[in-house]
Amino acid sequence: MRKRSGSQLNVVAGCRKYGLSLWQCPQFLFLLMGVFTVAVSIASYLIGTSFISEPEVVALIDIAVTLILFIISYVITRNFERLAEISRLKTEFINIVSHQLRSPLTNLKWTVDFLELKEWDKESEKKEEYFSVVKENINRMMELIDDLLVVSRLEQETIPLIKKEVALDKMIEEMISQFKSFAEASNIKIEFHRQENLPKIFIDVSQMKLIIENLIDNAIRYTRGGGKVEIKLEKNGDNSIYFEIKDSGVGIPKEDQKYIFQKFFRAENAMKDQTRGTGLGLYMVKSIVEKSGGKIGFHSEEGKGTTFFFTLPIK
Amino acid sequence: MAKKILFIEDEQTLQKTLGDILRKEGYEVINALNGEIGLRLAKTEKPDLILLDLILPVVDGFEVLRHIKNNPKIKEIPIVVLTNLDKMEDVERALQAGATTYLIKTDYGLAEVIEKIKKIIGD
Numbered sequence: 001m002r003k004r005s006g007s008q009l010n011v012v013a014g015c016r017k018y019g020l021s022l023w024q025c026p027q028f029l030f031l032l033m034g035v036f037t038v039a040v041s042i043a044s045y046l047i048g049t050s051f052i053s054e055p056e057v058v059a060l061i062d063i064a065v066t067l068i069l070f071i072i073s074y075v076i077t078r079n080f081e082r083l084a085e086i087s088r089l090k091t092e093f094i095n096i097v098s099h100q101l102r103s104p105l106t107n108l109k110w111t112v113d114f115l116e117l118k119e120w121d122k123e124s125e126k127k128e129e130y131f132s133v134v135k136e137n138i139n140r141m142m143e144l145i146d147d148l149l150v151v152s153r154l155e156q157e158t159i160p161l162i163k164k165e166v167a168l169d170k171m172i173e174e175m176i177s178q179f180k181s182f183a184e185a186s187n188i189k190i191e192f193h194r195q196e197n198l199p200k201i202f203i204d205v206s207q208m209k210l211i212i213e214n215l216i217d218n219a220i221r222y223t224r225g226g227g228k229v230e231i232k233l234e235k236n237g238d239n240s241i242y243f244e245i246k247d248s249g250v251g252i253p254k255e256d257q258k259y260i261f262q263k264f265f266r267a268e269n270a271m272k273d274q275t276r277g278t279g280l281g282l283y284m285v286k287s288i289v290e291k292s293g294g295k296i297g298f299h300s301e302e303g304k305g306t307t308f309f310f311t312l313p314i315k
Numbered sequence: 316m317a318k319k320i321l322f323i324e325d326e327q328t329l330q331k332t333l334g335d336i337l338r339k340e341g342y343e344v345i346n347a348l349n350g351e352i353g354l355r356l357a358k359t360e361k362p363d364l365i366l367l368d369l370i371l372p373v374v375d376g377f378e379v380l381r382h383i384k385n386n387p388k389i390k391e392i393p394i395v396v397l398t399n400l401d402k403m404e405d406v407e408r409a410l411q412a413g414a415t416t417y418l419i420k421t422d423y424g425l426a427e428v429i430e431k432i433k434k435i436i437g438d
Contacts, residue, residue, distance in 0.1 A: 098399075098401075099399055102420070102421050106326075106329065106421050107326060107328040109424065110328070110332040110424075111328065113332070114332045126335075130332075133331070
């Protein structure tokens with residue numbers, strides 16, 4: 001008896017260790033099913049002997065028991081699926097992170113190798129060039145680590161939110177001017193249409209910037225060979241602010257659309273266009289919008305373009 | 316005559332570092348920033364060696380490898396895969412598709428990569 005309660009405790013501790021609640025923990029559910037099966041066998045024997053003249057009752061109990069066992073097995077399978085999904089995400093995480101860190105790392109390593117060979121002694125103009133390469137690659141690695149930290153903090157809800165009254169239109173204008181050179185280099189025109197006298201919203205500034213930055217960056221990045229990005233900002237009737245960003249880019253293939261907000265997901269055509277990218281941007285954007293009480297959505301047609309839109313409550 | 320190397324790689328930094336060194340070593344280096352351009356240049360330039368990244372825009376490295384090895388006119392060109400994909404299945408897939416060597420970028424310094432190239436096509 002002591003031994004049994006001991007092993008049960010182990011199951012509970014095991015489930016806790018993985019951060020699973022008992023109802024999500026296959027080990028516990030198996031144990032429960034085992035206990036239930038034994039108990040039910042004994043019960044049906046006893047019931048069967050007392051209702052020997054009424055086989056309908058016994059059959060009914062039998063059906064009920066089967067149903068319960070079926071439900072428990074269903075829950076167990078679903079939980080296994082969830083665990084498999086977590087395991088898949090972990091693999092994706094390692095693949096993407098290792099690749100996204102390794103590329104700038106190789107750049108750094110080879111640049112240092114090059115400088116070490118003293119080849120640049122003879123060509124001092126190259127020195128500057130190579131130092132800017134080093135800086136750019138260090139920034140790339142830092143950006144990835146920043147993104148990962150933001151995601152992890154968003155998930156654990158440990159980001160201290162510093163909410164302030166923000167004039168979203170001013171902020172968007174600033175962000176657009178920051179993207180000016182990138183947009184020009186990609187031959188893209190950014191247009192901003194906004195309603196007059198928009199009320200301020202109460203939100204964390206750095207998180208809001210992260211949303212706008214990611215959406216503008218995506219819109220430019222995935223619009224090949226020039227085009228137009230249109231941003232719209234207006235007040236909704238239900239006391240919320242409506243933001244929309246429309247590009248004339250590559251669009252999101254239909255089969256990829258349902259995964260677009262998932263962590264580490266990158267659409268196949270996006271991969272073909274841009275081998276860099278973590279698949280974290282839209283995941284962050286969605287988490288922040290939803291945590292701020294808003295809603296986000298998009299519509300997209302492959303080859304024609306994508307429109308992302310979100311709402312945020314004014315107060 | 317200088318030996319010709321086609322370098323298919325989307326990281327411009329690597330194009331520069333390795334490209335610059337190879338040129339100093341006396342090779343002629345042609346750069347391609349994506350798989351499609353790389354494939355086209357492989358046909359028109361007939362290089363003596365191809366350095367090939369696997370994760371590439373437009374057409375990925377595995378596709379490039381397959382196309383080259385299926386084209387009788389260029390299938391003899393040695394291909395050195397230079398990538399950061401380090402999974403065993405990727406290595407096997409590339410070697411089976413006909414790659415001469417498979418080098419994982421972060422595992423090799425510039426000097427070692429050049430060594431490998433020299434071994435395959437000479438100075």
